[in-house]
Amino acid sequence: MTYRAPVEDMLFTLRHVAGLDRLSADGLAPELEGGMAGAILEEAGKFANDVIAPLNTVGDKIGSRLENGRVTTPPGWREAYMAWAEAGWNGLTADPEFGGQGLPQLVQAACVEMWNSASFAFALGPLLTAGAIEALTTHGSERLKETYLAKLVSGEWMGTMNLTEPQAGSDLNALRAKAERAPDGTYRIFGQKIFITYGDHDLTDNIVHLVLARLPDAPPGTRGISLFLVPKILVNQDGSLGAPNDVRCHSIEHKLGIHASPTCTMVYGDNGGAVGWLIGEENRGLACMFTMMNNARLNVGLQGVAIAERAYQHALAYAKERKQGRAPGWTGEGMSPIAEHPDVRRMLLRMRAQTQASRAICYKVAEGLDRAHRATTDAARKAASERAALLTPIAKAYSTDIGVEVASMGVQVHGGMGFVEETGAAQHLRDARIATIYEGTNGIQAIDLVQRKLPLSGGETVRGVIAEMRDVVAKVAASNAPAFGKTAERLREAVDSLERATSFMLEALGARPGEALAGATDYLKLFGLALGGTSLAQKGLVGAENGDEHAQAARVATARFFAEQVATEAPALERAVVDGAGAVEDGALVFAA
């Protein structure tokens, strides 16, 4: 089973839910005039379907391997990567000054989803490069930009992020890697970093590592961390490659999934120190890293969407083909396709509705990022920036939870065949499982949402988003369309629950932080349900395009299913948030002794 990029739904969501049409109407997306967005998505879809998707199975079966200190990617990967970079896909949003195309994040979001649906392990490498490009663009010196940026934008070189150490995962305070100042203004880097995605590989001739380390006189904690650029191969004055730097891949992990993405333990400075260049200011590395991380979190959210879409397509194709039993009302000859059985149909609808809901949420974040850069007033840019910041942890955590759930349901739809690796359904589940963990576990995302994002502008940002949801609910109610069923009613309940839980959180945050933290994960999910549900309803409200009544009816049916079968959990989550902290606190005694 291969993948077909769902260009139609992507474009529809971009335009009508994420606000691409509004962005265009406001004159903020001139590059996309004249149907450019659709054209780009069509092209990207072809590349994803035809070139990347076929690599997904070999990537899983053979994986990347470390031999004699060098990592080799699976057969066909280097060629595909070079073709992909050659076609310009790596620099879609990058600064045209350095060879990028300067396109909106909205278009990039759809493309990132496609690459990851086609092959999660393949698409992951370029996401790290994107982070490096962003950090360098925002915080790098002119000299560093001149040397590295164009090569990263073209994809000739790739980038990595080096944060984690064995004792420092979610808590970067514990970071130990060292940096020493050299007389020539460069630095020498020492230390071990673990879980470094694409830390070594053969896709490109050089790799640009961004590494967090401490200077000797740095204050303790996260205020004493600096960010350094450490190339795998040193770059000569003329831009050609010189001697190897003092950095090596010590080992790669044997992982549950994404076998083709090499997860490396990197050793810096075994032979006198790896040469590094400071990015930004000394001891301000964390701020630079956060620049990369916010974008990376959206991209990981898109990975959740991507794997859900792939798993959904896979399961749907199987369920339409596989015949067992006779479904109620089946009038065909012999056995019916299992897609006709109510319980299987329920699973497929749940997969579809959740996938599309998470897509809408992620694309909305991308639109926020675009407005944050492109809007014409400071106030509008700030509002958009805060909106994107608020929704980013939801996009990351809610979408990746959906990625796992949908991939697991995909296995279930396949029955016994799902448990057999040959079918490919299980790979989606194995691949999906990392996304709830890396770039800040989903628990960390929930804490970020509650502690840092809800208080933005004194709560006005979150209240604004809730008000938009209410607007959608009112429109659904006013539409009086019977096909919506109880969509308005259920979504209203969900938004009510979200609003009350939000008030509770804003109040608890100051006085009883333990209570707020105990409910953070459920709160994030509640937010996802309300936002996802209203986003699907938005799609249903648009009406038929190009006379395609069937697509319109399917959008309404999908929104209805989400509202009546998925968003129904909202009041339960509100209750767990508002009323459940005591159970978590009391539970402390369970683990005592």
Added chain:
Amino acid sequence: MTYRAPVEDMLFTLRHVAGLDRLSADGLAPELEGGMAGAILEEAGKFANDVIAPLNTVGDKIGSRLENGRVTTPPGWREAYMAWAEAGWNGLTADPEFGGQGLPQLVQAACVEMWNSASFAFALGPLLTAGAIEALTTHGSERLKETYLAKLVSGEWMGTMNLTEPQAGSDLNALRAKAERAPDGTYRIFGQKIFITYGDHDLTDNIVHLVLARLPDAPPGTRGISLFLVPKILVNQDGSLGAPNDVRCHSIEHKLGIHASPTCTMVYGDNGGAVGWLIGEENRGLACMFTMMNNARLNVGLQGVAIAERAYQHALAYAKERKQGRAPGWTGEGMSPIAEHPDVRRMLLRMRAQTQASRAICYKVAEGLDRAHRATTDAARKAASERAALLTPIAKAYSTDIGVEVASMGVQVHGGMGFVEETGAAQHLRDARIATIYEGTNGIQAIDLVQRKLPLSGGETVRGVIAEMRDVVAKVAASNAPAFGKTAERLREAVDSLERATSFMLEALGARPGEALAGATDYLKLFGLALGGTSLAQKGLVGAENGDEHAQAARVATARFFAEQVATEAPALERAVVDGAGAVEDGALVFAA
């Protein structure tokens, strides 16, 4: 991280929730007088911890392999199996006439859980043997029993179940394997069977296959299926092994998990026909198979409990050791164990509460089976039998869903380490994933619950179970114990939801079967929440044993967590059941064309 059998909680659950004490008081468990149950569990726990658990990792890494037509299990497995059988664990509940110990299913349930926690793939083989023993005991001729039963009970030989064919999975109507009558009263079997667990292996010198096939003059559909006993090696008159039968393992599957459990494609009759003996009557094979299947479904439910328990222990040990950040209120030096962080504690509590809830449900089914065999009146036996029948699909599906959820949460608690296979957390998830699929997918269980089990005794069986739940809720409310928090309130809501959803189902079944089926999975989960929640509350009501106030407080805290954080979903599920069928039916148009 290894496994320690939670003997204390098992015994407590057996005695006070599953009704072992009541069974004893009624004089129905004389074998367990004088603390025998505890002594057996202690011994089983030692064997599970010390002998089986250490095999789990090698089982996963090396797996079972097919070479030259023979399947080899991983190093150490044959020795462990022989020691296990030697110790008498295989025949715990079997008829003493054939060497069994005739013990209650209640004790067996706890032991099955232990073997599966220690190694899911190891314990799976004997579960198939148990099914063969049961079918043979109930339906086999005296001659077959004499030849095979004692060897199966001792574990000298193992058994298999051969149902599935490529075109016949959930729907056995489509079965094609053939049986021909031979002049000597035996049969010749022809055909291919897939997904045959432990279809071939080197643990025992013979394997007793139970095979479903059709006679030439059989009616179509499931009324034309017969059950045959087909030994791997033919048995001589004197009981010694003779010539190989015409059956072979054609291939084994490469699976997501349980790598050490060989999943075989079996070919019968390539060389003139495999010699088979009829079990029961011709064309009545399905009834015989259902005898095996009900028990097997409870055992698969116990696999869900088992993998959840193992994953929980694994995650808890890691969370107590791993230090990151400082939890709110943490007064220790440096970083706190992650178990102190509210969100991690919430995950651990959820893992624990769900594991124990599923344990209670499965043990209750075992008690029903015991009473169904041992009660002194026909009426009591019938009531117990129906109760066990009602709860079996819940035990199977709800527990195995919990197995997957808890194992996945265990990966999450481990953070990045959870995705690395070396840690072992991911293996639990991979292993757990099969249990929601085999022995009837969880969707099939939900249909069984709604279509066949709810109508038992005109709905009186289910109403009786609900009345027992109400009784527990009333006792919690009357206890006025502040530590229960809102347990009574939340459980009352859950039971109310279950009761209304049950009335809806009973009514919809006849008139609108499509509606009933669309909500079957949510209904089953709702049942699990109400039954699991009240079962945990039962434990909290017992009071301290042996002056252990801490254990008592932990039981109450666990019950409270389940009621306030897990069972809260009940009203949402009721809504999806009662009100959500339209969304599923409407969704049909989504997949049209």
